[in-house]
Structure formats: structure tokens, C-alpha cells
Amino acid sequence: MxxxxxxxxxxxxxxxxxxVGSGLLTRAQIAQSQIALIHPEDLPARFVTRVQATLSPVVxxxxxxxxxxxxxxxxAGVLSHLAAANLPRDGAVVGLGGGAAxxxxxxVAASYLRGVAFYTMxxxxxxxxxxAVGGKTGVNLPEGKNLVGAFWxxxxxxxxxxxLETLSPEVFREGAAEAxxxxxxxxxxxxxxxxxxxxxxxxxxxxxxxxxxxxxKAAVVSRDLTEQGERAHLNFGHTxxxxxxxxTHHRLPHGEAVGYGMHYAARLSRVMxxxxxxxxxxxxxxxxxxxxxxxxxxxxxxxxxxxDKKADSLGVRFVLLRDLAQPYLARVPEALLRQEFxxxxxxxxxxxxxxxxxxxT
Amino acid sequence: MxxxxxxxxxxxxxxxxxxVGSGLLTRAQIAQSQIALIHPEDLPARFVTRVQATLSPVVxxxxxxxxxxxxxxxxAGVLSHLAAANLPRDGAVVGLGGGAAxxxxxxVAASYLRGVAFYTMxxxxxxxxxxAVGGKTGVNLPEGKNLVGAFWxxxxxxxxxxxLETLSPEVFREGAAEAxxxxxxxxxxxxxxxxxxxxxxxxxxxxxxxxxxxxxKAAVVSRDLTEQGERAHLNFGHTxxxxxxxxTHHRLPHGEAVGYGMHYAARLSRVMxxxxxxxxxxxxxxxxxxxxxxxxxxxxxxxxxxxDKKADSLGVRFVLLRDLAQPYLARVPEALLRQEFxxxxxxxxxxxxxxxxxxxT
Numbered sequence: 001m002x003x004x005x006x007x008x009x010x011x012x013x014x015x016x017x018x019x020v021g022s023g024l025l026t027r028a029q030i031a032q033s034q035i036a037l038i039h040p041e042d043l044p045a046r047f048v049t050r051v052q053a054t055l056s057p058v059v060x061x062x063x064x065x066x067x068x069x070x071x072x073x074x075x076a077g078v079l080s081h082l083a084a085a086n087l088p089r090d091g092a093v094v095g096l097g098g099g100a101a102x103x104x105x106x107x108v109a110a111s112y113l114r115g116v117a118f119y120t121m122x123x124x125x126x127x128x129x130x131x132a133v134g135g136k137t138g139v140n141l142p143e144g145k146n147l148v149g150a151f152w153x154x155x156x157x158x159x160x161x162x163x164l165e166t167l168s169p170e171v172f173r174e175g176a177a178e179a180x181x182x183x184x185x186x187x188x189x190x191x192x193x194x195x196x197x198x199x200x201x202x203x204x205x206x207x208x209x210x211x212x213x214x215x216x217k218a219a220v221v222s223r224d225l226t227e228q229g230e231r232a233h234l235n236f237g238h239t240x241x242x243x244x245x246x247x248t249h250h251r252l253p254h255g256e257a258v259g260y261g262m263h264y265a266a267r268l269s270r271v272m273x274x275x276x277x278x279x280x281x282x283x284x285x286x287x288x289x290x291x292x293x294x295x296x297x298x299x300x301x302x303x304x305x306x307x308d309k310k311a312d313s314l315g316v317r318f319v320l321l322r323d324l325a326q327p328y329l330a331r332v333p334e335a336l337l338r339q340e341f342x343x344x345x346x347x348x349x350x351x352x353x354x355x356x357x358x359x360x361t
Numbered sequence: 362m363x364x365x366x367x368x369x370x371x372x373x374x375x376x377x378x379x380x381v382g383s384g385l386l387t388r389a390q391i392a393q394s395q396i397a398l399i400h401p402e403d404l405p406a407r408f409v410t411r412v413q414a415t416l417s418p419v420v421x422x423x424x425x426x427x428x429x430x431x432x433x434x435x436x437a438g439v440l441s442h443l444a445a446a447n448l449p450r451d452g453a454v455v456g457l458g459g460g461a462a463x464x465x466x467x468x469v470a471a472s473y474l475r476g477v478a479f480y481t482m483x484x485x486x487x488x489x490x491x492x493a494v495g496g497k498t499g500v501n502l503p504e505g506k507n508l509v510g511a512f513w514x515x516x517x518x519x520x521x522x523x524x525l526e527t528l529s530p531e532v533f534r535e536g537a538a539e540a541x542x543x544x545x546x547x548x549x550x551x552x553x554x555x556x557x558x559x560x561x562x563x564x565x566x567x568x569x570x571x572x573x574x575x576x577x578k579a580a581v582v583s584r585d586l587t588e589q590g591e592r593a594h595l596n597f598g599h600t601x602x603x604x605x606x607x608x609t610h611h612r613l614p615h616g617e618a619v620g621y622g623m624h625y626a627a628r629l630s631r632v633m634x635x636x637x638x639x640x641x642x643x644x645x646x647x648x649x650x651x652x653x654x655x656x657x658x659x660x661x662x663x664x665x666x667x668x669d670k671k672a673d674s675l676g677v678r679f680v681l682l683r684d685l686a687q688p689y690l691a692r693v694p695e696a697l698l699r700q701e702f703x704x705x706x707x708x709x710x711x712x713x714x715x716x717x718x719x720x721x722t
Binding site: 080112149 | 508
């Protein structure tokens with residue numbers, strides 16, 4: 001308990017604090033007296049017990065694991081639980097779990113009685129670095145991911161690093177993709193630290209690296225909550241990533257798709273005249289060791305890229321890098337998208353499936 | 362077409378204009394090029410055709426009539442229709458119909474892609490005076506009405522008075538309750554005008570009275586969008602009204618419940634030391650001729666009043682009147698709630714079931 005807790009302030013219309021450290025599940029404090037706790041069924045029971053002992057929720061709602069909880073049907077059921085428990089408008093909703101459960105819990109908080117206080121306790125690396133900060137909440141539709149939701153920032157976020165110790169090494173490396181992305185678009189010191197052997201559950205660099213990766217997102221969303229401009233930079237690597245998730249019917253985990261997508265975006269950045277950052281993105285892929293991809297057809301993948309939620313009536317804009325920490329938005333000619341797709345696929349095929357290779361460049 | 366269109370400005374973080382007049386369905390203009398139109402199945406086809414010719418929606422979604430459309434299940438289906446039609450984030454949702462359909466359409470607009478532009482075309486008196494202005498959107502749960510939703514103001518509201526000509530006299534008089542309420546809490550000139558024979562579909566006082574009744578709500582929500590304070594005054598008469606709707610399983614229409622509820626609130630106001638305004642509320646009831654009530658047990662009704670959505674952890678506060686246009690919030694001792702309930706029930710039993718009686722006081 002003597003360990004340092006790192007604090008990141010998120011400013012904007014409704015400021016809040018993200019705390020990162022050990023033992024936070026038993027130290028969280030909430031102003032509201034009546035609390036609904038929402039967590040996925042596969043969360044280790046000891047985490048649920050700790051939070052229940054700390055917050056004494058009036059109702060605990062268990063939801064399906066992973067993205068299975070992100071449906072309108074599950075949401076309707078959760079809302080009914082809250083209403084049956086008479087959660088008042090000055091009550092609060094707490095989401096405990098991975099990004100899927102906290103996305104659902106946030107949309108429930110945004111919608112119940114037209115909005116109650118929301119708090120989040122992410123228990124995965126992706127949940128901490130990406131989902132917990134920024135106020136995006138929502139569920140999926142049969143027609144696509146994250147098509148429904150609200151901007152509903154939490155009042156506080158607690159990232160208890162103890163919860164990461166249950167993650168397998170594969171899931172931990174998967175989740176590191178968003179932290180590495182924050183290194184590329186904003187804080188190059190993260191690139192070396194994310195690949196350091198001490199960036200692991202229980203490792204000496206875990207909390208500090210995590211806190212700095214979260215701080216990148218916090219700074220961006222502080223300046224642009226509703227994605228009018230700069231916030232789009234956080235989508236670096238995500239246009240291809242979402243398409244890869246769709247063509248593989250979500251068998252490719254999000255963090256691995258982002259790993260692949262960052263390398264594609266680095267290749268596009270280079271061909272559009274930017275510095276060559278592909279050494280970094282390849283180094284990350286060698287470290288992450290993602291699931292190998294099947295042979296993919298550019299046309300099939302491009303159909304999904306065009307349909308991406310970030311597209312407006314004029315089509316897709318990619319987030320590219322002029323250099324490290326210099327992101328910008330650009331439309332890329334289709335001939336170049338196709339050419340770099342072929343090169344990217346060749347690079348992906350050449351990845352070793354053996355343990356961590358040495359860093360490139 | 363030479364008729365005057367009345368305009369009411371709603372200020373606040375996102376200002377918008379309410380237009381009231383004849384022929385507006387064919388004159389509405391919307392900045393967004395891709396539009397989803399949502400309307401109830403029982404809306405006269407000629408209104409739908411007019412709006413389709415005016416706005417050329419990319420998708421029209423028909424929903425069940427009245428409150429049957431205000432469910433999470435219907436909402437999920439509407440959202441899927443929008444996604445299947447690829448409505449983009451710079452598209453718009455237009456709600457055409459009564460308050461239920463526009464409440465649903467607004468919540469769909471608030472949630473689809475985390476929020477797209479919303480416009481509303483109310484076609485009932487209640488929809489125009491109450492639901493269309495103020496940004497409250499949402500659906501019901503099996504556990505209660507309006508328990509889920511968002512504050513999502515429209516970009517514009519068109520109240521085409523031609524649509525009111527399809528309403529039966531009973532439904533028109535029902536809807537007049539909210540206009541009369543606005544007279545009591547803010548603009549006493551409305552009291553005489555709402556009861557005037559020219560306040561009827563096609564009548565000489567229709568548009569002007571409607572516009573002034575809407576202006577009362579517009580002024581209140583301009584100052585208090587999310588119901589932190591003054592907006593609660595709009596709930597005058599609604600605490601008993603919601604309870605009456607619940608105990609009658611919603612067989613009592615909302616406007617009639619509000620008519621009864623205003624008289625109860627006027628009795629409470631008098632016993633709590635205010636001016637005697639019961640002559641006004643009785644005059645309205647004699648004009649409205651609501652469905653007679655069964656014998657009601659105070660305890661049963663009070664249980665619902667205590668559970669009202671407006672209650673916080675401390676219990677129910679009633680909106681009372683010191684005098685015309687002088688609303689305030691107060692907790693009322695249960696002994697007085699019971700005593701005035703008995704008196705109110707006696708008054709309600711004494712209402713004539715014959716055509717309009719002369720005004721009291």
C-alpha cells in the first residue's frame with residue numbers, strides 16, 4: 001500500500017482524475033451513496049468481492065463476457081435491473097472489467113433516467129489505455145461495432161494494476177498496441193518502454209508506462225471531447241484494423257488488428273512523403289507476435305475501410321505521420337492504398353513466429 | 362400559404378427555432394443531405410407523403426402507434442434500419458408524429474453513432490406544447506415510463522397546425538392540459554384563451570395560443586436544460602398525474618391525468634398558504650370533461666407518488682403556486698396530502714359529464 005499512485009487529470013467541460021496503481025479497488029471513494037455495479041461474468045470473483053466491500057452497491061449486475069455484453073438486448077436487461085432496484089437519479093453506475101463491459105456500463109449510465117454519474121474500473125490493458133478515458137460509451141448492432149452510444153465521461157477512473165496479473169502474456173501483448181500507438185502519435189519515449197521486459201504485470205515499468213500512455217489520450221480528449229478534430233489522431237492504425245476485424249469475423253483480437261494496422265499506416269505515411277517509421281511498427285509486431293493472417297484480398301478489405309464509422313459523406317481519411325509525434329489526416333489515392341496493402345501483406349507474412357526478435361530500424 | 366408563421370427561439374448551449382403555422386410540413390428545410398424519417402404507423406399517409414416529398418429521406422422507418430413504440434426493442438430495430446441504410450454521422454433523424462414517436466426518434470438520434478442531428482415535426486397538441494421543446498428524449502422500461510433516454514435538443518421544430526385537424530375533439534381537449542398548465546405557472550393570459558371556443562383545430566386563436574404556450578416552455582428550458590432547478594416547475598400537476606396513470610394502467614390519457622393533477626396541486630397550494638386557484642383548475646376540468654375516475658385509495662396512489670421519477674433520496678417535492686405565475690417547490694406533510702386527496706376526489710366526482718360548463722371562480 002506504500003506504492004505510489006499516479007494521477008492523470010482529464011480536463012474539459014467535466015474534469016476527472018485517472019488513478020493508476022496497486023490496490024485501488026479497495027481504495028476507491030464515490031460521492032453518491034446508491035451505486036449499481038456492472039461487471040462481466042468471467043471477471044475473477046476476488047475483484048468483485050473487493051469492490052463490493054469498498055462500495056456496498058445496492059445492486060450488482062453480471063453481464064456476458066467480452067463483446068457479448070455489448071448488445072441492445074443486454075443493455076435493456078441491465079436498465080431494468082437498475083429500475084427494479086430503484087436506483088435514484090443521484091445514484092451512480094460503476095463499470096468493472098474490460099473495455100466491453102465498461103463501454104456498456106457507460107452507455108447505461110448515460111441513458112438511465114437520462115444520465116447518472118459514471119465511474120470506471122478497467123481490468124485489462126486495452127480497457128485502461130483506450131476505453132477508460134475519453135467518454136466514448138456504447139454497444140454494437142448486428143450491422144457493425146460501436147454504432148450506438150453516447151459521449152458520457154466518467155467522474156473518476158481507477159486502474160488497479162493488480163488486476164492485470166490475471167492476463168495471459170498473449171492478451172497483455174495484444175493490449176500493448178494502444179500504448180505503442182500513443183508513443184507513435186505523441187510520446188516517442190513510450191516506444192522503447194512498451195517493448196522493455198519490465199513492462200509486464202508486476203514489472204518495474206508497468207505503472208509508469210501505463211500512466212504515460214493514458215496521459216497521451218487524456219491530453220487529446222481534454223482538448224477535443226467529441227471528436228471534432230485532433231481526437232481523430234487516436235485512430236492511427238484503426239482504419240485497416242477495423243477492416244481486418246470485420247473480414248476475420250472478429251477472430252483477430254482488437255489489439256493485434258491495431259498492431260497490423262499501425263504498420264500499414266506507417267507504410268502509407270512513408271509513401272505519402274513522411275519519415276520512414278516502419279522500423280518501429282515492425283519492431284512492435286515482432287514483439288507482439290500476433291495471430292498470423294490468412295491471404296487477404298485488397299478489394300474485400302477496402303470495402304470495409306470505405307464503410308468505416310469514421311468515414312463521412314466524402315469518404316475515408318487516414319491518420320498518417322509526418323514523423324514521430326506528427327500526426328495528420330489525409331485522403332490516400334486508391335492506387336497507393338492497394339500498392340501498400342501488397343507490401344504490408346508481404347511484411348506480415350515475413351514475421352517470425354518465434355519468441356521476441358530484436359528491435360529493428 | 363400567406364398565413365403568418367410564428368417563431369419561438371429556444372436559447373441555451375444549442376439554440377434552435379420552433380415554427381408554428383399552417384403548411385410547414387412542405388416548407389421544412391434541413392442542412393443535412395442524408396435523412397432518416399421516423400413516424401408511427403397510424404399517422405395519416407398524406408402527412409408522411411408531404412414530408413417525404415419535402416425532405417427525400419434515404420430511409421423511412423415506421424414504428425408502432427402511441428407508447429407501443431417507446432421500448433428498447435423498437436429502438437434497437439430502428440437503429441438497425443439506420444445502420445443498414447448507412448446513415449452517416451453527418452446525417453439527420455426527423456421525428457414526425459405524436460410525443461411518443463418524437464421521444465423515440467430523439468433518443469435514436471442521440472444514440473446513433475453517438476449522436477446525429479435531430480429535427481421534430483409534432484402532429485398532436487401534447488407533442489407540440491410539451492414533447493417537442495426541451496430536449497428530453499427517451500423510451501419506457503417495463504418498470505416505468507421514461508426511465509431511459511437522453512437530453513438531446515432538436516435543431517429545429519415545425520408545428521404544422523394542419524396536422525391537428527385530424528384530432529378528435531376529445532384528444533384535442535386532452536392535449537390542452539399542458540397549455541393550460543403553462544398559463545397557471547407563467548402566463549395567465551393563456552387561461553382564458555385555452556378555454557375560448559376559437560382555440561380549436563382551424564380556429565382563429567389556435568396558432569397564437571399554441572405559440573404562446575410553447576413560448577412558456579421554451580423560456581424555461583432556455584434557462585435550465587437539464588432540470589437542475591426551474592425546469593421542475595413544468596411538472597405542476599404531474600406528481601398526481603403520473604400516479605393516476607399508473608394506478609389506471611395508463612387507461613387514463615396523460616392530458617386528462619394532468620387536468621386532474623393540476624386541481625390537486627391547486628388544492629395543495631391553497632392549504633400550504635397560497636392564493637386559492639382552484640376555481641381555475643375546476644374550470645379547466647369542466648371544459649376538458651375527462652374520463653371519470655374510479656374510487657381511489659389514497660395509500661395506493663401515494664405509493665406511486667413516492668416512487669415518482671422526480672423523487673430524489675429525500676422523497677417527493679411538489680410544484681405548488683403562491684399565486685398565478687408564482688411556482689415553487691415544497692415537501693407537503695402526508696396528513697395534508699391525504700386530506701386534500703379526499704377533497705380533490707369529492708371535487709372530481711362532482712364534475713358534470715354534460716357539455717362545457719361556464720367558467721368558475
